[in-house]
Amino acid sequence: MKRFYRLFILCSIVLLIGVQSARASGPKILLEEEGFDFGTAKQGKEVIHEFKFKNTGDADLVITDLRTSCGCTAAVTSDKTIPPKKQGTIKVTFNTGGRSGPQTKTVTIVSNDPEKPNAEVRLTGKVDLGDQPQxxxxxxxxxxxxxxxxxxxxxxxxxxxxxxxxxxxxxxxxxxxxxxxxxxxxxxxxxxxxxxxxxxxxxxxxxxxxxxxxxxxxxxxxxxxxxxxxxxxxxxxxxxxxxxxxxxxxxx
Structure with missing residues (x-):
């Protein structure tokens, strides 16, 4: 009977390891930073920042879409396909024209990462009107x-x-x-x-x-x-x- 229980426990451990290994396989996005504070920018200036990320999985990470929170923000990726253990960047540009006060702009990174298909990065800061005609x-x-x-x-x-x-x-x-x-x-x-x-x-x-x-x-x-x-x-x-x-x- 003891041998049976030992065998059962051993099989359970092997099965658990197999499940965890299966979960760990595939592409996996790891962001170096999820947010960037640009401080204070004068209205009309462009705020540009690159968010770095890495594919820590064992399969190609494919970026299928970049969704920005408003038309004043644009985002482009260095590569749409990132091999395992390689890095990529998301370049985010925020046009401050017509904006003032505290700002938060987000970009959703849509990928084939099974655990995190919608990763998000954000820009925060303040837009100052500065000298303006009225x-x-x-x-x-x-x-x-x-x-x-x-x-x-x-x-x-x-x-x-x-x-x-x-x-x-x-x-x-x-x-x-x-x-x-x-x-x-x-x-x-x-x-x-x-x-x-x-x-x-x-x-x-x-x-x-x-x-x-x-x-x-x-x-x-x-x-x-x-x-x-x-x-x-x-x-x-x-x-x-x-x-x-x-x-x-x-x-x-």
Whole structure:
């Protein structure tokens, strides 16, 4: 009976070793680091870091996909197939444009590792705005009043840079007969911090009566890339009295 128990225990040990060996076989990813703190980066700069890993298994490790947590992060691998005992790298690039404050970006490494098919690495840090231009437009809307059919009117807006870096006015885009007037409105203009420029706004509605609605867009290099100034008024018909005549009729 004792011999039977000894034989049973011996077989169990052999079986357990076999199971553990089977589990240990195959590809196995081992990350040198799972996270990297890039500290503080200025907005607009790229943060680049390479995560190293090793295939500690006994079969080829195949990277089938790299999934990033947002479109601002990209990842590429040095090789898609890593032989046993060899190393590879995952290059992660984080574009800080339009980001500010604390940031955490992750990359999921999808592979044929049976125990860890979805390994994850992460970038953490803070994005500092630094010196930035800020755009302010006054007024934010324009009322052109009553305009005769086929006529036009001109008003004015003031664009001020309330930031700490140069503000570049890149382009003016108008709709429904609205445009930027003045000298060479298509030319880029640079506004220093705490300085302003005045821009003429020309409204030339279509030759039809009724309510007029258009806008002028100010495209610039601040975080508020496009500022839209609504322009509205009324186009009279040919039988409609001008405003000053309407006033005289009421007085009489």
């Amino acid at each position: 755009v302010q437009v006054d007024p934010m809307t324009l009322d052109i009043g009553v305009v005769e059919p086929g006529g036009s009117t001109t008003d004015e807006i003031t664009i001020t840079n309330t930031g700490t870096a140069d503000l570049v006015i890149e382009e003016y885009v108008g709709r429904s007969g609205v445009s930027a007037g003045g000298d060479d409105p298509g030319r880029k203009k640079t506004i220093k911090p705490e300085e302003s420029i005045k821009v003429k706004v020309v409204a030339a509605p279509e030759n039809r009566s009724g309510i007029f609605q258009g806008y002028l867009q100010v495209k610039n290099n601040s975080t508020q890339r496009i500022v839209t100034v609504p322009v509205f008024g009324y186009v009279s018909n040919k039988y409609m009295l001008k405003p000053e005549y309407q006033t005289k009729v009421r007085e009489n």
